[in-house]
Amino acid sequence: VINAGKSQHNEDQACCEVVFVERRPSPRGRPPSREGSEELTGGRRGFYFHYWALFDGHAGSGAAVMASKHLHLHICEQLRDLVDILQDPSPPPLCLPPDAGASPTEPSRVSLAEDNGEVPNDAVPRFHLEKAVSHESLVIGAIENAFKHMDEQIERERTSRRLSGGCCALAAVYLLGKFYVANAGDSRAIIIRNGEIIPMSREFTPETERQRLAVFAFLRPELLGKEFTHLEFPRRVQPKELGRKMLYRDQNMNGWAYKKIEEADLKFPLIYGEGKKARVMATIGVTRGLGDHDLKVFSSNIHIKPFLSCFPEVRVYDLTQYEHCPDDVLVLGTDGLWDVTNDKEVASVVMEVLTSYEPNDPCRYTVVAQELVVRSRGMLKERGWRLANDKLGSSDDISVFVIPL
Amino acid sequence: VINAGKSQHNEDQACCEVVFVERRPSPRGRPPSREGSEELTGGRRGFYFHYWALFDGHAGSGAAVMASKHLHLHICEQLRDLVDILQDPSPPPLCLPPDAGASPTEPSRVSLAEDNGEVPNDAVPRFHLEKAVSHESLVIGAIENAFKHMDEQIERERTSRRLSGGCCALAAVYLLGKFYVANAGDSRAIIIRNGEIIPMSREFTPETERQRLAVFAFLRPELLGKEFTHLEFPRRVQPKELGRKMLYRDQNMNGWAYKKIEEADLKFPLIYGEGKKARVMATIGVTRGLGDHDLKVFSSNIHIKPFLSCFPEVRVYDLTQYEHCPDDVLVLGTDGLWDVTNDKEVASVVMEVLTSYEPNDPCRYTVVAQELVVRSRGMLKERGWRLANDKLGSSDDISVFVIPL
Numbered sequence: 102v103i104n105a106g107k108s109q110h111n112e113d114q115a116c117c118e119v120v121f122v123e124r125r126p127s128p129r130g131r132p133p134s135r136e137g138s139e140e141l142t143g144g145r146r147g148f149y150f151h152y153w154a155l156f157d158g159h160a161g162s163g164a165a166v167m168a169s170k171h172l173h174l175h176i177c178e179q180l181r182d183l184v185d186i187l188q189d190p191s192p193p194p195l196c197l198p199p200d201a202g203a204s205p206t207e208p209s210r211v212s213l214a215e216d217n218g219e220v221p222n223d224a225v226p227r228f229h230l231e232k233a234v235s236h237e238s239l240v241i242g243a244i245e246n247a248f249k250h251m252d253e254q255i256e257r258e259r260t261s262r263r264l265s266g267g268c269c270a271l272a273a274v275y276l277l278g279k280f281y282v283a284n285a286g287d288s289r290a291i292i293i294r295n296g297e298i299i300p301m302s303r304e305f306t307p308e309t310e311r312q313r314l315a316v317f318a319f320l321r322p323e324l325l326g327k328e329f330t331h332l333e334f335p336r337r338v339q340p341k342e343l344g345r346k347m348l349y350r351d352q353n354m355n356g357w358a359y360k361k362i363e364e365a366d367l368k369f370p371l372i373y374g375e376g377k378k379a380r381v382m383a384t385i386g387v388t389r390g391l392g393d394h395d396l397k398v399f400s401s402n403i404h405i406k407p408f409l410s411c412f413p414e415v416r417v418y419d420l421t422q423y424e425h426c427p428d429d430v431l432v433l434g435t436d437g438l439w440d441v442t443n444d445k446e447v448a449s450v451v452m453e454v455l456t457s458y459e460p461n462d463p464c465r466y467t468v469v470a471q472e473l474v475v476r477s478r479g480m481l482k483e484r485g486w487r488l489a490n491d492k493l494g495s496s497d498d499i500s501v502f503v504i505p506l
Numbered sequence: 507v508i509n510a511g512k513s514q515h516n517e518d519q520a521c522c523e524v525v526f527v528e529r530r531p532s533p534r535g536r537p538p539s540r541e542g543s544e545e546l547t548g549g550r551r552g553f554y555f556h557y558w559a560l561f562d563g564h565a566g567s568g569a570a571v572m573a574s575k576h577l578h579l580h581i582c583e584q585l586r587d588l589v590d591i592l593q594d595p596s597p598p599p600l601c602l603p604p605d606a607g608a609s610p611t612e613p614s615r616v617s618l619a620e621d622n623g624e625v626p627n628d629a630v631p632r633f634h635l636e637k638a639v640s641h642e643s644l645v646i647g648a649i650e651n652a653f654k655h656m657d658e659q660i661e662r663e664r665t666s667r668r669l670s671g672g673c674c675a676l677a678a679v680y681l682l683g684k685f686y687v688a689n690a691g692d693s694r695a696i697i698i699r700n701g702e703i704i705p706m707s708r709e710f711t712p713e714t715e716r717q718r719l720a721v722f723a724f725l726r727p728e729l730l731g732k733e734f735t736h737l738e739f740p741r742r743v744q745p746k747e748l749g750r751k752m753l754y755r756d757q758n759m760n761g762w763a764y765k766k767i768e769e770a771d772l773k774f775p776l777i778y779g780e781g782k783k784a785r786v787m788a789t790i791g792v793t794r795g796l797g798d799h800d801l802k803v804f805s806s807n808i809h810i811k812p813f814l815s816c817f818p819e820v821r822v823y824d825l826t827q828y829e830h831c832p833d834d835v836l837v838l839g840t841d842g843l844w845d846v847t848n849d850k851e852v853a854s855v856v857m858e859v860l861t862s863y864e865p866n867d868p869c870r871y872t873v874v875a876q877e878l879v880v881r882s883r884g885m886l887k888e889r890g891w892r893l894a895n896d897k898l899g900s901s902d903d904i905s906v907f908v909i910p911l
Contacts, residue, residue, distance in 0.1 A: 182764065195740045197751040197764060230779050232740035234753050234762045241761025249758075313721075320725045335600045335637035346602040348639050353654075353817045356646025357639045359587065359602060374635050412758040 104437075105478050105486045105496045112158035113435050113498035114169035114268070120177050123147040124184035147184050152176070153502045154272035155288050157435040159385070161265030164255050164392030168268055172391075175250045176274060179243035187236050187277060195234065240276060241415045244283045248391070252411035256394045267393030270413065271302065271433055273504065278421045280431065283413035285389035287436045291444055292418060293451050294429045294506070298444045301416050301431065305389035307372045307379040314381065314388065314408055315352035318371050326403040329382055330368040337373075338366050371408075377440065381408055389413070420506060427460040428452065429506040434473070437499035441488060442477045450476065451503070470503040509842075510883050510891045510901050517563035518840050518903035519574035519673070525582050528552040529589035552589050557581070558907045559677035560693050562840040564790070566670030569660055569797030573673055577796075580655045581679060584648035592641050592682060600639065645681060646820045649688045653796070657816035661799045672797030675818065676707065676838055678909065683826045685836065685911075688818035690794035692841045697823060698853045699834045699911070705849075706821050706836065710794035712777045712784040719786060719793065719813055720757035723776050731808040734787055735773040742778075743771050776813075782845065786813055794818070825911060832865040833857065834911040839878070842904030846893060847882045855881065856908070875906040 103111040124146040152173045158165030186193050248270065255264060269286020282290045284302035292299040303309070311333065318324065318331035325331065333350050335357070346359040349366070360366075374380050381388060382398050382405060389410045396405040418431075432447055442450075454472050458465035479486040479494025486494035508516040529551040557578045563570030591598050653675065660669060674691020687695045689707035697704040712719070716738065723729065723736035730736065738755050740762070751764040754771070765771075779785050786793060787803050787810055794815045801810040823836075837852055847855075859877050863870035884891040884899025891899035 179763070193753070193762075195753050196747055199750050230741060230783065232780055234740050238761045239753075239763070242755065242759055242763035243761070245759050245761055246763055316718075316721070317725070320722070335639055336635060342601055345604050348598070348600050348644075350647065353815065354647055354650050356643045356648070356650050356820065357598075358584070358644070358647035358651055362601075375637055378635065410758065415761065 102478050102499050104498050112162045113500040114156040114165040116154045116169040118152045118173050122180045125181045151275040155500050156268040158268040163264030165268035168391050172251045175247035179247045252391045255392045269390045280418040283415045285413040286387045289439050290433045292431050293448045307381050310388040319352045329371050425506040428455045431504040433502040435500045437495045437497035438477050441495045466503045470501040473501045474499045507883050507904050509903050517567045518905040519561040519570040521559045521574040523557045523578050527585045530586040556680040560905050561673040563673040568669030570673035573796050577656045580652035584652045657796045660797045674795040685823040688820045690818040691792045694844050695838045697836050703849045712786050715793040724757045734776050830911040833860045836909040838907040840905045842900045842902035843882050846900045871908045875908040878906045879904045
């Protein structure tokens, strides 16, 4: 829903796709040698991934709309070089053979190794110190770099496409038996399995990323533009308090201590406010996401983007490790959901609605999502939008995916 | 024990003290007004804390010896300004009154506030955004800053005192009903309560701090001295691999991806090696601790200290929240213990030994510590020091405290 019906446009955007990742043709043009998945893919070599994503825009919907149309394509692009490697049960090669793209399972590789003593057989550790890298961590790396490329595309095209603002991004990729949940921002994902709640993401806000931001500001003080301090104080310092002792913490501290207030401490704190009101440089309430390339501190020339990260944290859930029943789901929601409805309440709505439908009724998951959205918005009463318990409903955009496991 | 008896000197050092924190006299010389703890302290106002600490030295025992003699005094010094505040159940004042040191419970403060409308009563939030700071987080801040001052003292006196090397530091402070466990390095602390294992620390090593170090190196590339790269590769890159694609990850990534090897990638990786063999700049295997101010990369002028942190992570255990029996203990150990004896084995030795002594026998905890040390060293056999299971014993210095809760 659109911020409880208060405005015409929705800054939340969503995408749900099945994407085919086609193996990139070998640069030497050799024909594919291994049989297998071709039957399903009409002769093209590759695999499918399933994809769901939510983009919670701010300061306009431009970045969110663009990310919803392109992020899955960037993920696909990053995975194209990995098609053979991910389907090969042996450990990923640490170094690829020369000019061979990323196709270690081709017979050409073996013959190359026979021809040329310098080409290592990466399956056998030859170095004293050699790190094993898992298939899983290649998919994580691919998703991380896809977010980066998405952010760079927004940067390149923002002027010509008149893209405004930025967005948080939460994406779930189901690939080769595993769910990869990538989060950059304050949306959230949880799995509900047999009534148990399993968090699948962490929020990135000025409060949760305080130390990363303070260390960055400490090392790059010129980016604070003489108007902000990297130190944190529990409230604004007032000029008349100069010389008095006030609580503070610096980029290294988790605890608090007293310091004598100096002139420099009168600057505005890099991070200020608590909870939903916490802001970076008095401007933005999330610290990761896509876009925001032109965002500046109000009436100043101080850029915010250097403090933001476009990199997601990726958590992995191995579907093959557990038995699942039709009521086990992955729930993705923007902060419009989670601000008013907590994990337990979401889990109880899920169970309540699903038990009232037949297990094979395909619309049962959609009804859960609708119910979660409607309950979080509340009802329009005389004193505004109210929840069932008469508390204020969410006045934010609210988006929910309920995905059966 | 001293590295299984192989050398004469011990780089592990320890300290165990009861420390009295005397309230710092008010700068205006007012007499203390509140009654209470004076009876126990011979008229001096203050409180006691109990203190245990382990210092695992490297490249000499100088820093470890000095830290073992002084760290508790730095903690005491940091707490002196907090004596009244910590004993006052009301929330700590965010800003102290002018010239009054840190003594908010004096009646003078109240009269000052009455005299002068500008002095806020910090118990009542007057600002739109005002953060509540707990007593606990003041103690955490005091311990954090004590570690910093200890490190600065080592830096100041290292030449005159001929202090060599550095040390990991693990300190447990029992104060006003709570245990504060502060760790900087790869020592570890666990609580064993009713057979349950509760981790009370986290290790700081090149692997656990990879991202902090890589971000720092990325932002301060000049500190890498043209010899190191902030990128991570799963093994050394060889010159003949130029132009080929190899797995890497950068300061933002948790996953891995392939990149084309360039000239700059032939530099030595900032972090290299796995597990106990992981090193920062091929030099040091821990990333937090005290000392190491003169440490350089072998046969170079590249300093390591900027990459190290002297700040501990402080975890809190509230003793008043749980019932404890005589077999519930806090175990502190240097890595000489934990490298060969895991948490479960430690817990079973604790239970085994304690049940063989009367609950009121005061030596029972000492015997547990001795048993843990001896088992981790092993027995001298023909093929070196061996554990009971014939695996290699720890050839490191081994130190253990077993503290009844």
